[in-house]
Each structure stands twice: as C-alpha cells, then as structure tokens.
Amino acid sequence: MADEETKSWFSERIDEYADPLYGYSFQLTRNRTDAEDLVADAVSKAWSGVESLKDRRKFRSWIFRILHNCYVSNYRKKSVRPVEVSQNVAFDEITDDLTNFLTEQSDEFLAWWGTPEREFANKVLGEDILEAIEGLPDEFKGAVVLVTVEGLSYNEAAEVLEISSGTVHSRMKRGRMLLQKALWIHATEAGLITETPPKEMHNEQ
Amino acid sequence: MSNKDDKTEAEEIDCIEAINGLYQYLDGEMDDAETKQRFEHHLAHCKTCYTRTEMEKLLTQRARDAGNKKASQALRERLQRVLD
Numbered sequence: 001m002a003d004e005e006t007k008s009w010f011s012e013r014i015d016e017y018a019d020p021l022y023g024y025s026f027q028l029t030r031n032r033t034d035a036e037d038l039v040a041d042a043v044s045k046a047w048s049g050v051e052s053l054k055d056r057r058k059f060r061s062w063i064f065r066i067l068h069n070c071y072v073s074n075y076r077k078k079s080v081r082p083v084e085v086s087q088n089v090a091f092d093e094i095t096d097d098l099t100n101f102l103t104e105q106s107d108e109f110l111a112w113w114g115t116p117e118r119e120f121a122n123k124v125l126g127e128d129i130l131e132a133i134e135g136l137p138d139e140f141k142g143a144v145v146l147v148t149v150e151g152l153s154y155n156e157a158a159e160v161l162e163i164s165s166g167t168v169h170s171r172m173k174r175g176r177m178l179l180q181k182a183l184w185i186h187a188t189e190a191g192l193i194t195e196t197p198p199k200e201m202h203n204e205q
Numbered sequence: 206m207s208n209k210d211d212k213t214e215a216e217e218i219d220c221i222e223a224i225n226g227l228y229q230y231l232d233g234e235m236d237d238a239e240t241k242q243r244f245e246h247h248l249a250h251c252k253t254c255y256t257r258t259e260m261e262k263l264l265t266q267r268a269r270d271a272g273n274k275k276a277s278q279a280l281r282e283r284l285q286r287v288l289d
C-alpha cells in the first residue's frame with residue numbers, strides 16, 4: 001500500500017496530466033468513451049504499480065507508456081479499421097534516409113511535394129491533420145502523436161514506446177512523410193489542390 | 206580570409222540532407238551546433254527547403270492546437286476515485 005505522501009503526490013500528477021493523457025488517448029481511439037475508459041484503466045494500472053516508478057521525474061513517460069500498453073493490449077483489437085499494410089519491411093532496419101521513400105512515390109505526389117506552398121498549411125484544418133495521423137500505420141502513429149501532437153522529446157517518446165531515440169527519429173521522418181502524403185490525398189479529394197504542376201517538359205525548379 | 210569562405214562551401218549540405226534533418230530540427234532535437242548551423246545555412250539559401258520547413262512548422266502547430274483536448278470534469282473525478 002502506498003503511503004499518504006505518495007497518494008497526494010500521485011493525485012496531483014493525475015490532475016496535472018489529465019488533459020494530455022486524455023488527448024493522447026483520444027488520438028489513439030478517436031472516440032470519447034473509449035478514450036475516457038482507456039485513461040481510467042491506465043491510471044488505475046499506474047496507481048497499483050506506483051512503487052515501480054523509481055524516478056518521479058520520469059512520471060510523464062512512465063504513465064504515457066502504461067497508457068500506450070493498455071491501448072495496444074486492450075483497445076486496438078476493438079478497432080474496426082482494417083490493419084494498414086504499410087510496407088513489408090522491418091522499418092527500423094531501413095536505411096536512415098528518405099531517398100528510398102521518395103523513389104517509391106508517384107510523379108504527381110513528388111511534383112506537389114517538390115513545390116511546397118506555405119498556404120497549403122493554412123487550408124488544412126487541425127482536425128484533418130489529426131485524422132490523417134490517425135490513419136498512419138501504428139509504428140508511426142505512436143511517435144508522431146507523442147512528438148508532434150503532445151510535444152514529447154525523442155527521448156521521452158522512446159521511453160513510452162520502448163524503442164531507441166534513433167528509432168523515434170527514423171519513425172518521425174517516415175511518419176511525417178506519410179502524413180504529408182495522406183494530407184495531399186485528402187487535399188486533392190477535397191479540391192484544395194486544383195492543379196498539379198506540369199511535370200513532363202519542364203524540370204527546372 | 207577566403208579560407209573561411211572555402212570552409213563554409215565545403216560544409217554545405219544538399220536538399221536531401223536538409224530534408225533528412227528537417228524533423229530533428231523542427232522537433233528541437235538537432236543538438237549538434239554545427240549540424241544546426243549547416244541546416245540553417247541551407248534554409249537561408251534554398252527557397253524550397255525554407256518553405257517546406259515553414260509549412261511543416263505550421264502543420265505541427267495546427268496539429269498540436271487541435272490535439273490539445275480537455276479532460277471532462279467527470280473524467281477528472283473518476284480518475285481521483287481510482288486512488289480510493
């Protein structure tokens with residue numbers, strides 16, 4: 001049994017982190033009821049294992065890790081979304097370079113990607129970005145949500161996902177590129193991109 | 206004195222290298238001062254990479270704002286009951 005000091009400390013931390021925990025949970029489940037249940041499960045697990053947290057400064061990554069693991073073992077199965085087959089390679093073994101990714105992409109995407117428009121970001125809604133993140137393969141989704149949405153450092157995200165921070169970096173690169181692609185598809189369908197830049201004759205920037 | 210310029214030239218990175226470092230830079234994870242300097246030097250001279258960086262910055266901010274959810278009072282109370 002935890003003592004009173006631990007109890008009041010834990011209680012304060014839960015109050016402090018309720019919003020980000022719910023935010024992460026919502027991003028994983030995209031459903032309010034599931035998100036609340038997931039946070040409650042995680043907090044309950046964390047509380048019963050509070051003695052295992054040796055370094056209180058690591059509370060954030062510790063409780064995010066518990067929540068993440070709860071999601072993986074209990075919630076992900078419920079998802080009706082078909083498992084996305086991304087690429088049939090072990091990602092972490094892929095060379096730490098985007099060149100391979102780029103060579104696999106369509107000319108239309110590359111033409112758009114090669115001529116970035118800052119205004120594009122203004123046309124895309126925050127919710128559209130979150131939805132696109134939601135559709136990323138799980139390996140990338142975790143890293144992108146933790147770092148891009150929740151603002152964790154690579155080291156903290158590495159602790160949550162139980163991978164190296166170098167792996168977080170490669171997942172961020174590939175995940176954010178896949179996100180760009182998802183946004184491009186969304187924007188094309190929504191008519192936010194009306195014209196693909198000509199690509200046959202002119203190859204200059 | 207032109208020596209210094211030559212050195213800068215030799216240290217220039219290309220767009221692929223810049224794109225590879227982009228997220229590390231945006232996420233505040235580019236710890237090595239020299240790497241960061243080379244990256245910023247590239248941005249100052251390459252409109253494409255500069256615009257891409259600005260765009261990614263905006264997308265990140267927008268995602269962060271949208272993802273900034275509030276836990277309901279009911280959830281907060283439920284969480285505190287876990288401790289009883």
Ligand SMILES: [Zn+2]
Nearest residue numbers: 220223251254
């Ligand atoms: Zn460039």
